[in-house]
Amino acid sequence: MSFETTLFPPILNVETALELKASESGAVLNNRKNTWIQLAGHPGAFAPAGPLTIWKKRYNKDNNETKAYELLMKDAARSIVPMFHREVEYNGEYFIEMEDLLRHFTDPSIMDIKLGSRTFLESEVNNPVLRKDLYEKMVSLDPDAPTEEEKENKAVTKLRYMLFREQESSTSDFGFRIEALRMSGETPTTDLKKVKKKDQIEHVLCKFLDSNTGVRKALIKRLEEMQLLFESSAFFKSHEVIGSSILMIYDKEGRTGAWLIDFSKSISLEDGQTITHRNPWTLGNHEDGILFGIDNLLKLFTDLRIESKPSSSQSDRKETTEDTG
Known part of the structure; x- marks a missing residue:
């Protein structure tokens, strides 16, 4: 299923929405009842902008994330990231206006997975x-x-x-760690950074899927698409990407989606330099392990043994992972 994103006027409720604090990147989610849930990062970095968009505060002095999104909107990997609209200045502060990914879903289950074999810049x-x-x-x-x-x-x-x-999490060994999980109708679980071993990861993935084989199949297909587009992307060939996440979402209506989010620590490499995103990191080589993490996540989902859960909407399952533009 393809969704059309339209640029809406700036913030609807400026005084309320701009009560924001400096924050690291995180996934802030809003359901159809306009209830906000922040899964990762410091609170207060996001605000609703229009019916289809959110504002994310730029918490550092540079505009790396804005530059990254501008390049990604013209890149082969455009369909696996949120739609970027513009950077907005308000009262001397800067905000990124982007697609509200939760607009596609009703009371969804959500998982935030931080990618990479390291989460710090050189x-x-x-x-x-x-x-x-x-x-x-x-x-x-x-x-x-x-x-x-x-x-x-x-x-x-x-x-x-x-x-x-x-090494205290699965970051070093698997190239990703599960930051947070929110099941439909429940409060978020955020104490997952100690999830390290394969069986522990599998347990969390099984909880997230909730025996839903249709969601598992859709997410495997999406991860395969991410691999291909990431490998063909001019942006990712020329950028070190630290602290980005995969945001996975599905709801009881049969909609499923996954996107790469958070590019505030995306650093352009020197002219002519490229990285594999799979090779081990040593100081100076800029390898970040993003594809290493996606590879391992895909294998875990593919090998995962779950029991099928009957679903009234399973035969009419829809995927929201196509081009969101």
Whole structure:
């Protein structure tokens, strides 16, 4: 099913909607009753703009995400990201107006999956200074994690700490981690970053699918499409992409969709440089593991054993994963 996105006038309720705070990227969802649910990131980064669009606050000084969306709207991968409309300035602050993905669904089940084998920029970890505060954080999470030398120094570099944090979830081993889950009619579950092992991931995926083989089939097809379009994309060939997610959504009406979201940490590579998005990362090579994560996620969905759940709408199932433009 293809949906037409129309540019609507700016924000409907400016005073209420612009009570926003600086935020990292996250998935903010709104259902047909205009109830907002934020699955990931800091609260307050989004506001409703029009019947089909939302505003996302630009929380850093650069406009990397705006530039990314502008390029993606002309790219082969255009259909696997939300429709971007424009950047808006209001009272000295900047907002991205984009498609409200939840407009396609009624009281949906949603899963936010952060992609990549690392979730930090190279520029964030190139300082070799030993930090006692990060050592203390490491020990509080896992007293056995520090090496003998680190225990003696009682300090670690930021790179060491960030790599440790990635290993605490499925990020390092699988190239993705499940950030949050919301089942239809329920409150969101956000304490999933410790989901690390294959059987733990499979358990969460089974919960999300809720024995719905039709949704599983549609998501496998969508992930295969993402692979192909990602590999043929000029944008992704020339950009390091950190902190992006796949947002998966379905509802009881038989609609299913998945999109790549969050491009605030998309960094353009030097002229002529390309990355595979699959190779292991070493400092300086800019590999992010995005495709490595999509590959593993696709395999997990394909190999997953679930029991079929009868559905009155299953025979008339519709997919919302085609070009949203």
